Amino acid sequence: xxxxxxxxxxxxxxxxxxxxxxxxxxxxxxxxxxxxxxxxxxxxxxxxxxxxxxxxxxxxxxxxxxxxxxxxxxxxxxxxxxxxxxxxxxxxxxxxxxxxxxxxxxxxxxxxxxxxxxxxxxxxxxxxxxxxxxxxxxxxxxxxxxxxxxxxxxxxxxxxxxxxxxxxxxxxxxxxxxxxxxxxxxxxxxxxxxxxxxxxxxxxxxxxxxxxxxxxxxxxxxxxxxxxxxxxxxxxxxxxxxxxxxxxxxxxxxxxxxxxxxxxxxxxxxxxxxxxxxxxxxxxxxxxxxxxxxxxxxxxxxxxxxxxxxxxxxxxxxxxxxxxxxxxx
Amino acid sequence: xxxxxxxxxxxxxxxxxxxxxxxxxxxxxxxxxxxxxxxxxxxxxxxxxxxxxxxxxxxxxxxxxxxxxxxxxxxxxxxxxxxxxxxxxxxxxxxxxxxxxxxxxxxxxxxxxxxxxxxxxxxxxxxxxxxxxxxxxxxxxxxxxxxxxxxxxxxxxxxxxxxxxxxxxxxxxxxxxxxxxxxxxxxxxxxxxxxxxxxxxxxxxxxxxxxxxxxxxxxxxxxxxxxxxxxxxxxxxxxxxxxxxxxxxxxxxxxxxxxxxxxxxxxxxxxxxxxxxxxxxxxxxxxxxxxxxxxxxxxxxxxxxxxxxxxxxxxxxxxxxxxxxxxxxxxxxxxxxxxxxxxxxxxxxxxxxxxxxxxxxxxxxxxxxxxxxxxxxxxxxxxxxxxxxxxxxxxxxxxxxxxxxxxxxxxxxxxxxxxxxxxxxxx
Numbered sequence: 001x002x003x004x005x006x007x008x009x010x011x012x013x014x015x016x017x018x019x020x021x022x023x024x025x026x027x028x029x030x031x032x033x034x035x036x037x038x039x040x041x042x043x044x045x046x047x048x049x050x051x052x053x054x055x056x057x058x059x060x061x062x063x064x065x066x067x068x069x070x071x072x073x074x075x076x077x078x079x080x081x082x083x084x085x086x087x088x089x090x091x092x093x094x095x096x097x098x099x100x101x102x103x104x105x106x107x108x109x110x111x112x113x114x115x116x117x118x119x120x121x122x123x124x125x126x127x128x129x130x131x132x133x134x135x136x137x138x139x140x141x142x143x144x145x146x147x148x149x150x151x152x153x154x155x156x157x158x159x160x161x162x163x164x165x166x167x168x169x170x171x172x173x174x175x176x177x178x179x180x181x182x183x184x185x186x187x188x189x190x191x192x193x194x195x196x197x198x199x200x201x202x203x204x205x206x207x208x209x210x211x212x213x214x215x216x217x218x219x220x221x222x223x224x225x226x227x228x229x230x231x232x233x234x235x236x237x238x239x240x241x242x243x244x245x246x247x248x249x250x251x252x253x254x255x256x257x258x259x260x261x262x263x264x265x266x267x268x269x270x271x272x273x274x275x276x277x278x279x280x281x282x283x284x285x286x287x288x289x290x291x292x293x294x295x296x297x298x299x300x301x302x303x304x305x306x307x308x309x310x311x312x313x314x315x316x317x318x319x320x321x322x323x324x325x326x327x328x329x
Numbered sequence: 330x331x332x333x334x335x336x337x338x339x340x341x342x343x344x345x346x347x348x349x350x351x352x353x354x355x356x357x358x359x360x361x362x363x364x365x366x367x368x369x370x371x372x373x374x375x376x377x378x379x380x381x382x383x384x385x386x387x388x389x390x391x392x393x394x395x396x397x398x399x400x401x402x403x404x405x406x407x408x409x410x411x412x413x414x415x416x417x418x419x420x421x422x423x424x425x426x427x428x429x430x431x432x433x434x435x436x437x438x439x440x441x442x443x444x445x446x447x448x449x450x451x452x453x454x455x456x457x458x459x460x461x462x463x464x465x466x467x468x469x470x471x472x473x474x475x476x477x478x479x480x481x482x483x484x485x486x487x488x489x490x491x492x493x494x495x496x497x498x499x500x501x502x503x504x505x506x507x508x509x510x511x512x513x514x515x516x517x518x519x520x521x522x523x524x525x526x527x528x529x530x531x532x533x534x535x536x537x538x539x540x541x542x543x544x545x546x547x548x549x550x551x552x553x554x555x556x557x558x559x560x561x562x563x564x565x566x567x568x569x570x571x572x573x574x575x576x577x578x579x580x581x582x583x584x585x586x587x588x589x590x591x592x593x594x595x596x597x598x599x600x601x602x603x604x605x606x607x608x609x610x611x612x613x614x615x616x617x618x619x620x621x622x623x624x625x626x627x628x629x630x631x632x633x634x635x636x637x638x639x640x641x642x643x644x645x646x647x648x649x650x651x652x653x654x655x656x657x658x659x660x661x662x663x664x665x666x667x668x669x670x671x672x673x674x675x676x677x678x679x680x681x682x683x684x685x686x687x688x689x690x691x692x693x694x695x696x697x698x699x700x701x702x703x704x705x706x707x708x709x710x711x712x713x714x715x716x717x718x719x720x721x722x723x724x725x726x727x728x729x730x731x732x733x734x735x736x737x738x739x740x741x742x743x744x745x746x747x748x749x750x751x752x753x754x755x756x
Contacts, residue, residue: 007544014536066629077629132361140365142560142586152568152594170543172536172568241533244564246590249363250531250557257534288537299501299527301537 006167011289012282017175019281020182021240025258026265026273027185028233033267035206035226038108038119042127044255046096046231049130051238051247052138053095055145058088063137085147089235096231097224104224112219131252143247147239149177178240182274185236189229189270198225206268256302260309266322275320283308350663351395352388352652354379354645355415357426362402363531364556366586367637369628371426372398374641376627377620381612382649384619389652390662405429412437421669422446422648428504431464436749439463444670448644449474449580449603453507454741456703458674461742462754465673467647467704468695469603469729471553472737474579475508476729477601477708478551479515481577484724491520496547498538498554498562501527505553508579512551514733532558539565552578559587563595573597577710583720584636588713596715599723601708604643605691606720608634612642612687636711636720639691646686651676674699693726699755703738706731 025047032040040046056063060079069075083091107122150173162168193199204212205222213219238247241254265276284301292300312320356375359368379394388394397418399411408430412423422444425431431451438445445464447455453471455464469477483490497512499505509525516523524545526538532554539562542550550571554562559582566576574597578587583600613633621630632638655664655672664672677696683689695704710724745751 011537011540014540018534018536069629135361135365140361140369142366142590144590144592146592151564153570170540170569245533245557245560246586248366248557248560250533253363253531254533285537289540293526293537293541297527298525298538299529301534302529 003167006165006169008286008289010167010169011285013169013171014175015282015285016278017171017179017281018285019261019278020175020179020274021237021277022257022261022280023274023277024178024182024185024233024237024240025254026261026277027182027189027270028230028237029255029258029262030265030267030270030273031189031230031233032226034269035202036108036119036209036223037116038123039116039267040230041120041123041255042130043230043234043258044252045127045130045134046099046234047238047241047254048247048249048251049099049134049238050092050096050231050235051145051242051251052134052143054088054092054147054235054239055143055242055247056138057091057095058083058085058147061138066139067136089147089239092235093228093232096235097228100224100227100231103227104220108223109220127252131249135249140249143242145239145242145247147243149174149239149243151243174240174243181236181240185233186270186274192229198222202226257305260305262319263306263309264312264319266319268323269319269321272319272321280305280308351393351419352664353395353397353415353419353421354648355411355418355420355423356396356398357401357408357411357424357430358398359401359403359426361400362404364403367556367584368403368426370632370635370638371641371644373626373628373632374638374643375424375645376641377616377633378642378645378649380620380625380627381616384623384625385615389649390656392662394649401427401430403427405433409433409437416441416443419666421652421664421666422673424448424644424648425451428452435461435464441666442670443666444673446644446648446673448640448647450504454738454745456701456738457742458698458702459700459742459753459755460746460751461702463670465697465702467676467697467702468678468693469706469708470703471504471507471579472511472734473703473706473708473729474553474601475511475551476515476706476734477710477727478577478579479512479519479521480727480729481599481601481710481724482549483519485575490548493521493549494524494545494547495521495549495551496524496526496542496545498526498528498535498542498550498552500532500553500555500558501529502555504555504581508551508553510737511734514737515730518730518733528554528558528562530558531556532561535561535565539569539571542566542571543569549575549577552576552582554578554582554587558582559584560590563588563598564591566598567591567594574599574712577601580636580640583711585718585720586637588715589718593715595713598713600711600713600720602636602711602720602722603692603708604636604639605709606634606636606639606711606722610688610691615687643688643692646688647676647678647692650678650682650686673697674702678704706734 028043032038060081062076065077154171154173157171158168201217202222261276261280265272284305287304288300358372376396379396383393397415401408424446425434428450431447447466455461455466512523528535577599580601580603588595620626651672654675655668656662658671659668679694693707706729707726709726711720712723714721
């Protein structure tokens with residue numbers, strides 16, 4: 001087979017894998033938007049906060065150590081334990097549930113019925129607040145997150161494709177794990193939404209929160225539940241992205257990668273987030289490979305993803321899987 | 330009545346107190362934001378050096394130093410605000426710590442007669458002191474970095490790299506694009522094939538670039554990265570099993586934080602350096618005694634000896650030496666920013682000066698003149714030893730190819746001079 005064709009296939013596959021990682025971030029946005037109509041600007045920062053908390057718990061880091069030491073003149077930094085990854089993930093989830101409760105109790109309870117733009121502004125405030133608290137709590141150094149995820153080239157794929165085509169494809173083990181995790185996550189979320197009482201209540205609130213209230217569904221509880229689920233998705237995204245670059249402030253910027261995915265897939269559809277992620281991932285990688293790098297000087301991925309999303313918006317404003325907006329006048 | 334009494338009390342107190350002279354060094358730090366991990370140790374090193382001089386020597390020439398820290402978050406607008414809010418305090422020299430901030434401050438600081446020291450960043454052609462009277466970028470600039478990387482590759486290949494493939498992976502910004510022209514000129518001179526791979530900010534996703542490297546199989550990769558781009562690049566290089574000893578980064582891609590996330594796989598990665606590595610210098614004993622142990626360190630004291638801390642320390646040491654030179658030239662201890670500029674322009678860093686500062690062989694020897702604000706452009710090479718968890722200096726400070734760099738400096742600065750109607754500084 002011609003080399004160029006094989007390379008294109010390799011780029012296509014890597015685009016799919018990158019798309020899964022984008023979709024992981026987009027899922028958190030969809031969950032909250034679908035249930036409450038809030039576009040959560042803080043989703044990227046939640047991923048950062050979750051990953052920092054996971055690292056801190058795993059390594060026995062004392063939260064707010066610098067503050068404590070500065071105020072009390074102490075020298076405490078670590079508790080002296082190292083917890084297993086699974087236990088740390090569970091404990092981090094407890095922190096994220098607590099965060100969800102705090103967000104609902106102290107911010108959104110007072111904003112029920114407000115305009116979407118007000119709710120959006122509140123999430124901007126939340127993002128900056130969480131960034132600052134995260135820094136103060138866990139420090140701003142770059143943390144190496146090791147939860148045992150494999151990284152690097154998958155040798156089996158490399159050898160198999162080399163034997164078959166004379167060219168070994170590069171697929172990152174971390175991307176394969178991310179794809180499996182994303183599939184499990186989506187399946188879990190769908191099962192939760194379809195077959196559990198809380199999941200059905202969540203869907204009822206998403207459809208019509210006033211009708212849901214009238215049949216006894218607690219809006220407060222559902223919002224806490226949704227923010228907790230978004231916190232869990234943020235934790236998964238934080239682990240995957242944190243494994244690539246270390247846990248650092250820039251993790252919060254992964255939200256920028258999710259926006260075109262949401263524009264394309266729709267803000268209210270879980271499958272839309274996945275399909276949107278895959279289209280964006282493949283589209284930007286193929287464009288960079290076939291046109292961007294050879295003819296435009298490269299680094300086209302960021303703007304091309306948004307351009308692709310805009311193109312979809314022109315023909316389908318609600319996104320590929322979004323609910324059609326019908327307003328009676 | 331209460332207000333009047335208060336005002337009188339303050340006025341009386343001010344009249345009774347002697348006017349305390351001090352040497353003001355603004356520190357435009359970034360302890361928050363996406364680049365804080367590198368900004369904190371630099372700011373700590375900068376502050377700790379002046380604390381040491383105050384505690385041990387009673388200041389510089391008997392005048393205490395005062396570090397005026399202002400948080401920029403690596404944001405250009407905030408950096409300019411910091412400049413405006415601190416310049417009135419008697420600021421002697423600014424280290425903008427960002428190429429964007431440097432560009433904004435060049436005309437302002439020149440008009441205010443305050444020198445700028447952009448060490449290893451900023452406008453490269455500012456090395457021409459005849460045009461940029463108040464900007465200094467010694468001991469080395471981006472173009473020296475590009476030449477130093479090629480020199481190292483030449484050395485690895487017995488002096489012949491004709492026909493070799495060298496790829497530049499760069500941050501797609503004004504900073505990242507700086508070495509391109511120099512590398513193009515060097516590729517003409519040495520006959521290597523140069524390929525350019527841009528990475529968009531912030532650089533968390535670089536799969537396309539590293540797949541291209543895997544396909545094209547360059548012999549060497551040079552990186553001009555920043556922030557998260559560095560960590561991801563080192564990780565991706567490890568993922569495609571690119572030989573780390575053939576991967577070399579500029580000094581902004583050469584700190585411990587850039588390689589630790591990749592773990593053992595980063596072993597062998599190389600980086601250019603403006604200073605020596607580690608803390609095995611006599612000055613560190615004094616730092617421990619007068620600054621850290623006495624609880625006066627700017628940070629937690631856990632960054633001593635890291636690459637960015639050493640860079641901050643070195644920047645402060647060069648500023649202090651320039652103050653000494655200015656005091657010597659003008660015969661006064663409490664110098665002004667204009668005198669500081671003169672001191673910087675007459676700065677001579679010899680082995681004796683470095684040894685006297687407790688930092689023998691810590692940085693290159695160089696001298697500054699009216700025409701040359703960039704020094705001799707000497708650069709060292711370091712290599713990451715993952716098992717020891719530290720960079721090791723593998724090549725001493727060596728000269729770079731000024732026969733290629735100087736014409737580029739002259740050309741760029743001449744264009745700036747004509748554009749802005751600038752009079753020669755050195756007539």
